[in-house]
Amino acid sequence: SPLPPSLSIANATVTEGNSGTTQIRFEVTRSGSGSGEASADYTVNFGSANAADFGSSSAFVGRVTLVDGEWVDVITLDVLGDTDVEPDEDFTITLSNANMGTQIGTATATGTILNDDVAPAPIANVFVNELHYDNAGGDVNEAIEVAGVAGTDLSGWRIVLYNGNGGVAYAATGGSANGIALSGIIPDQNNGFGTLSFPAPGIQNGAPDGFALVDNLGRVVQFLSYEGTFTATNGPAAGLTSTDIGVAQDGDAIGTSLQLTGTGSNYEDFVWAPAQTSTNAAVNTGQSFLSPNAPGELRILDTSVVEGDAGTRNLVFTVRRAGASSLTTTVDYTINLDGSASAADLGSGAVLAGTLTFAPGVSTQQIVVPVQGETLPELNETLSVTLANAVNATIIDGEAVGTITNDDPVDLAIYTIQGLGHRSEYVGQTVVTRGIVTAVDANGYYLQDATGDGDTRTSDAVFVFTNGAPGRAVGDAVEVRGTVAEFLPGNNTTNLTITQINQSAATLVSTGNALPAATLISAGPGGVLPPSAVFEDDNFQVYDPENDAADFYESLEGMRVTIAAPLVT
Template sequence: MAAPRLDRPIADQTATEGRSFTLTFPANTFSDADPGQSLTYTAALSNGGALPSWLSFNSTTRTFTGTPPTNSSDVIVRLTARDPTGQTVSDEFVITTPGRPPATLAIAAGANGGADKAEGNSGTTPFTFTVTRAGDTSSAVTANFAVTGSAVTGADFQGGTLPRGTVSFAAGETTKTITVNVAGDASVEQNEAFTVTLSGATNGATITTASATGTIRNDDTATPATLAIAAGANGGADKAEGNSGTTPFTFTVTRAGDTSSAVTANFAVTGSAVTGADFQGGTLPRGTVSFAAGETTKTITVNVAGDAAVEQNEAFTVTLSGATNGATITTASATGTIRNDDTATPATLAIAAGDNGGADKAEGNSGTTPFTFTVTRAGDTSSAVTANFAVTGSAVTGADFQGGTLPRGTVSFAAGETTKTITVNVAGDAAVEQNEAFTVTLSGATNGATITTAAATGTIRNDDTATPATLAIAAGANGGADKAEGNSGTTPFTFTVTRAGDT
């Protein structure tokens, strides 16, 4: 049976006093040539004594752990591998336990631009610097700090003096933040660099990086003129349109910043809900707003045309553009709303005889003649409406009309339609008769419509003339006037008189 062997000796180790130490040696540090045999591990000092109390060994995970105390001695560890037959092999390595390094302090500008910022226009802006302690952190340490720099004065900082103070670390603390509050102002000036310097570290700490730089960024500029538009106060741009004339809608343009010179800007009205017809002059308004030197507000007036049409509220936009003399437009547009103030008049229907004698005609001698009547819808035309019609009259019968019955039916208006025609077909004949009047009457209007003129009259003019009466006499038929006289009494002779034409 072969003994285990050492394949990869463990290197010497260092465990710093007061800091956690861990060492796990690889599984292939030792090996055994005999197949199927596993190794077990023990650890002791090289002289056979037990490991120091601060150092423990887990044979299952092959791991040494512990934290050496102050003034620990170096340790020579003997690690032994044993196979199931009891054969062993060992490796020795040294764990050196140096004392803790002395505390060191280093200052740096705060992360993410913490010490490189705009100053702000008022109040204070915190600039941060991070002081990091390395090495021995077992005791409290303090250090002084002071702000200096040829580009800064006390006026640049909160309190009006160059900041100074103390940064303090409690035992175990490794980072502290120094906050320097920079005073904001509105003065245009150069960027200003300043230095925060550490000094006077206590408890044996040394300062490895004594200073860090901050930069106060100027954020002030000579303010250019700005223009902003808004709807006029007190509903100046949100009104009813009126039923006639014009209604003024107002918008206020405010100039800020530099007001020392004249400035102009263009304005134009736009909007998908409006057309030129909604405004005075019949076109979408446009023009120029002008500021003289020193002026800060101007009013744009847009005159909206009144009407009586029922419609939706209509939004429109007044937009500024093309500002002059270096002015910028910060709020370019404002919205006005034209409020509908019209109500829908209920639909009304009225019937009348057709134009140009459309319902006052000769009947004709044959076929049919169309007599027309016009039905007019007024008021609300937004929906479909129907009404019934019927022909009546004491002078007429069904025989006077096509189909042999008195006409009746329905007149129908689609949404938006305002006029419809009713056609009554009169039957022609050759009879001499009086003129015949008849009436077309509406009834049963739908969708809330009312009938204001319900009936209209048509007149069928007689176009047949009577032939003058004529008389003719002739001897009676069958020899009625050609007979023997007889020998006595009387014998009747007959003659026939015939009337023709007008009877």
């Protein structure tokens, strides 16, 4: 007698691709008798693959049927392509519930989705180290220097110059908008690190301008700017916002440049210094690189997080290691509730102490503190972290402050926001305040308390930044909601900032109001006499408007003033 029909399913594989869908095909084969129908149910069971790896038309349950005389049928599933670097993924298909008279031979087959995405090579430790773009008279010897690990081949790397007015890439004199081509192998000038300098003739003079350092795979390693920030609109940095280096040149002496100084082995370990004698293609003055084979240096950075209204958000502290890249470094940390934050402000399960381990080649680690969201209007809260007991490293900066930024607005008068200090106590705080519009600018307006607090040491006015046409008129009474910030105007390299409110919402209360009374600046009776000798003599540490002109003018930020005739010169 002929054998009864039997169904078996075979394993299958497919390479996923980068987009769209690709079919994975499982053959179901009949053996024995070829007469009559042979059918069975099938079920997909997920392993390391899951439903998100398949197209929407894929059926994870169904029935396969081989009609009379048919020996092979196919079950197909649509696999989604992606560019994720991941292991191969698998799943199974199982046959069951065959029709009467049909047996099941091999009941289960394994499907394998083969990953075809390769992890890109890590970005080399190369960074911009020195810059010269503007000097007194005609610009000469304009150049950009890079530093990095000795032996790094810069073939294929480039520096793309960007115009901050429009964010468009432009060409160096005689060059291409594709960038300044870099070349050469970085020499060993100091503990396994070195520098190479490249001419940048015609580099623009800022307010702002910048450049992107691009590696040989087209990845933007750095997007830096000077005299402000901007967003690139084309080229490799398209869509990225630049990072201002914080120092600038404005007719500096010929032969000087802006340079990174300090001790370390990564860009973040150093700080930019203003004009000093150029050291093109050499380690900068005041710069020292740390050996990968000797104990390194540890620094922890301040951080902040907006608390949210519910659930938890992470307050993340970053600890950086400079040097010792071939060693294993450990350091203990402790979370201290020594500020205004308490245990109730943290999420359940918050770990307040532990040990960080830097494996060879690792330069950063994170300390994560969960913060509990709430809707209570309150001031920003702080806590701190301290590092101790480092192995294979010296702790250079072992304390950091974490700020839990309240996002529920606190109702404060303008003069309270301004306060007595050089900087507002409420920076980063969401506030609600109100006043009369006294002047309108292109990107904001000045708002002054209608009555003030009568204290000449505080300002009763503040600038409200709207980042566009404010839609306000002098005499409007306005209630403003926004975030308190300190603005550093222009190319100001001092610490004298201007307190402002970055508006998020505003309500027009009334129009045509009388303006607040102006403050009289006068040598005569009833007036405020400004200091005449000292502008700033305490590095902005002590607020003393009677003896410090910087404090005096800060106390009048945005206010209406009347200057008596004898003082006008």
